[in-house]
Amino acid sequence: MFLLGAALLHAGATDLYLRYVKAGLQPLLLASGAVLIAAALATAWYERKRNKAAKATAHAGHAHPEPRISWLLVLPLLSLILIAPPALGSYSALRTGTALQQPYGYGRLPAGDPVPLSVVDYASRAAYDHGRSLHGRPVRVTGFLALDHSGAPYLVRMALNCCAADAQPVKIALTGKLPPVLQPDAWLEVTGSYTPKLTHDPVNNGPIPYLKVTSAKPVPTPHDPYDETWNN
């Protein structure tokens, strides 16, 4: 239990937790880790007191045993501290349909040339606004690569509401000038322009807009691999 609290604290204090849950949960994680540690220490403290008392009275009124089921708690502990599974990648992205939804409206494009946009932002502007609010300007989008069974490349970002269990992908299909070797799960920063071509996700028939790529360069995995701006 102490270890569990410490592991939670560790995950909360580093950026590890961003692989699994949304950023807003960090204070809760830290608080619960602290509570678990406090509970462990309190247990040890009272146990010691009781042992002293038991020696004095030669009567050990011992606590009820813990259930066997609690041993299962060791499993997430092990996987968290030893393996630290990575954030969801192309495998889950291809199994789930794109979660793109029509937005209320389109904000003004951020400054810069090419315009830095999120995957969700570009996809909704391209799919529901026919790229009008892009004004023909080049855009720059960051996401990870996923290749479907026919080898067609998609740029994906997982959108997340609470934890990785409810993460849903938003996909952009890539066309144009692509790097010769495409590695699934590799993070790419893609520069390109709008193209009216649109396809549909075979999983849930959601719209997947295309992006005409002019250049692409590999980037390290971002600080927070999920997109949390969505729906919040």
Add this chain to the structure above:
Amino acid sequence: MAITEDAPRGAAERDPAHPSGERPGREGQEGDRRLSSPLILTMTLLLAVLAQSPIRGALGTPLMQSWMTVFVAVTVQALPFLVLGVLLSAALAVFVPPSFFARALPSRPALAVPVAGLAGAVLPGCECASVPVAGALVRRGVTPAAALAFLLSAPAINPIVLTATAVAFPRNPEMVLARFLASLLVACAMGWLWQRLGRTDWLRPPAHGAHEGATKGEAFWNSVRHDTVHAGGFLVLGAMAAATLKAATPATWLRTAADNPAFSVLALAVLAVLLSICSEADAFVAASLTQFSLTAKLVFLVVGPMIDLKLFAMQAGTFGRTFALRFAPATFALAVVGAVVTGTVLL
């Protein structure tokens, strides 16, 4: 607890011979066997550290990786809420006198049920928090029917969850009202049903050791520790089931299910049970199931917080297996019916 340093990564290499602590252990803890459970834990950790690279290799396949990620995510996400609920239930069990509940709730059980159901609205958490709290309520002498109504309504109708629903369904504000009404209706119906048909011997109140002779502080921490390791174990079990479903079953069959209205309602109800999503997040998932009708989505939102794999495991741990086996199917059926009725009237 035996281990006294804060260094999770190197934890396994530590000296196991601190007999003072009590691990969440196996059955017996007298004499020499008290040493055994910390020892076993340390050995397991040590082995895992040594065998790290083969384990990594085995877990390297994408299927296992996404399984692990979802599994850890569900656990990590639910633990803070579990701890919150455990703290609250321990405080209820230790610091609030039983007479308080006798005064706060109407003495007629039939009236106490809707009051307790509405009281669920003030607990701002998800379903993992409400199970230990309901367990503490039963232990404090609250009518089981009322405690169960609270258990079912609390995760579905609290302000956080309703706000999330409003955000997820911007075009259908009536969804919030429908969710509130349907959840409250089902919770009260379950409470009354229990009052009519329920038998106390189905309900195994948690075998808490007597607290006599213990100080309040000791009783409080004992309760916290006991509930955490107990409910936590079942939470892990549920998380494993949910991760298996998420990682291993295809999403394509949903499309075929969406075509038939009756079948789509059932499909989403089963999906809600299997996915075990936190009630604060399920509205967003429901909103993304675009092929389904609003009523089917409402079923998803009403069933999910009341009964799912994770909750079933936790209820079995808190109230006993006999209880959970009867309670879960009844809840499921009533929740589906209640949501469909509300859906046809309101949506």
